[in-house]
Amino acid sequence: MNRLRNAECGFSESWAAGEHVKSEFKNETEMEPEMTNENEKAGKGYQSTNDERLNASSNPHSAFRNPLVVALDVDSPDQALLLVERLRGVAGMLKVGKQLFTAAGPEIVRKIIAMGEHVFLDLKFHDIPNTVAKAGVEAARLGVSVFNVHAMGGSKMMRAVNEAVTETAEHERIARPLILGVTVLTSHTQDSLTEIGIDRKLDDEVVILARLCEAAGLDGVVASPLEIAPVRSAVEDSGFVILTPGVRPAGASLDDQSRVTTPAEAIRAGANFLVIGRPITAESDPAAAARKILEEINQAENRLSGSSGIKKSREE
């Protein structure tokens, strides 16, 4: 049972069907009013009202502008807020991970949400079921739109967090975040899995864990570009969310990513959200870089038909 049915997600129905370009990014002028509105709200110290939060609760994902999740991999709240200010109204979501959260704490999440933006809290919870359930509840109370847990915590842990968060959201009338499972970290190799006692083939392990996430009621998984297609065909629910890092716009530096897809390839392979950091945040005009990526998704949609979706590292 998944919360993100295509019909519930503002962009997702059309994006999942590969028709996102037509429906979501017809032109820049469609985006401008939203930006202006939110900038105006933010300029007045905008905070989500109860009514807005309750609306979000009944249709929690209708407000995502697009599938672009920008990773705020910086070490200070000032740097993060500067980036948010510059990306306001452009990115679909902003990712706060362990580095920024450890440096800046939950306050940075509150501030970003108060600026009218969606937050993906990438803390990859992994602990006993009770602890993860309680951490998930606090993430929901914080107002994040998405958070994640390690699937290797097992189905009992995943069910516990799902149930606790769903109950709290209903009881406290707050939006229920999407809960995603992390399958096998992409830093793992077959050897490093063996080292921790997992003899199964790495790809099979990913698929097994993705199925476990689905059975436990999670909304989706975080999957590398290589895993999008196998996960998509392994799960039954077409609304199962796949969020994918390792995405690079055509011609961009690979940084330390070794296997990448372009944004359009990832979408075509079945991803719902794309996490992109440095190709946007390291640019002198991050909003322009983000808009270019959104445009690339738009334009490449037709060009890339038939692509396998996976490019090998230029170094390989």
Ligand code: C5P
């Ligand atoms: O700057 P870049 O686009 O490489 O950032 C990608 C983000 O996604 C980083 O926050 C990184 O930690 C995260 N990530 C990743 N690969 C994974 C899982 C997460 O790059 N397999």
